[in-house]
Amino acid sequence: MFTGIVEEVGEIADVRSDGDVVVLTVRAALAAEVRHGESIAVNGCCLTAVVDHEGADVLTLELVPETMKRTSLGAVGGGSAVNLERAVPAGGRLDGHIVQGHVDGVGTLVSRTPGERSDEVRFALPAELDRYVVEKGSIAVDGVSLTVAARYPDGFGVALIPTTLADTTLGARRPGDPVNLEVDVIAKYVERMTAGYLPGSAQEGDAR
Known part of the structure; x- marks a missing residue:
């Protein structure tokens, strides 16, 4: 779950295709604190982080065809700015409102x-x-x-x-x-x- 309070504006460093999956590489300071498999909202879309190197300033996100069809992320390219928010921890402050990261x-x-x-x-x-x-x-x-x-x-x-x-x-x-x-x-x-x-x-x- 998220709150809709953006933590950082990241930058798309790379976009590539791997079969039917689109792989985004995002450059952001908060990437250094993200662990492999964590949920992160990218422009409001809940995605799973793939962390290849702990402590690096980039993270990888994989988009399946369903995500491409139902969100605007298919339009992003290298250099695009994206809103980033990590999942709110249990007991954390709900400063915005309940956001699932499921784009309607x-x-x-x-x-x-x-x-x-x-x-x-x-x-x-x-x-x-x-x-x-x-x-x-x-x-x-x-x-x-x-x-x-x-x-x-x-x-x-x-x-x-x-x-x-x-x-x-x-x-x-x-x-x-x-x-x-x-x-x-x-x-x-x-x-x-x-x-x-x-x-x-x-x-x-x-x-x-």
């Missing part, structure tokens, strides 16, 4: 309105995710825990504080850029658990 869909940055020190940014999201996004609720965008500031017919808006602009990749995102989205997992579980009680549901009788 790929959205698009529609527009950004710079302020004196903050930015208002609008995103479009896949129609099937619309019902999970509520004003003042939580959403992870490229692994960054954000609060939904506004809802629109085709998406949502957020307000980015100076720290988010400086310490994550969202400060450099431009209109048209794809972003990984993870909606609030609690909303998905509530929907699933209450589905049988809704009028017209095939499970309505069983739910009672």
Whole structure:
């Protein structure tokens, strides 16, 4: 589990194919503390770290076709910046919100309105995710825990504080850029658990 609080912005050092697997090499200071097999969120996508040399400043991550199909990581190349977060330890502080690192869909940055020190940014999201996004609720965008500031017919808006602009990749995102989205997992579980009680549901009788 993650919190959506980005620890570091890493840099893609290499992208290569190994059969049907895409192998990313990421350069980051936190790589020196990552052990082989640990989970790490890369732009909000939970991946398993392959550490070839303990204490090195690079780590290797393997992406299967499912990951390439469901996330924006297929678009990264050498030199791309990526948000990185290690899994939160049991008993650790939950500073953002509950983030699983399971990308629900790929959205698009529609527009950004710079302020004196903050930015208002609008995103479009896949129609099937619309019902999970509520004003003042939580959403992870490229692994960054954000609060939904506004809802629109085709998406949502957020307000980015100076720290988010400086310490994550969202400060450099431009209109048209794809972003990984993870909606609030609690909303998905509530929907699933209450589905049988809704009028017209095939499970309505069983739910009672």
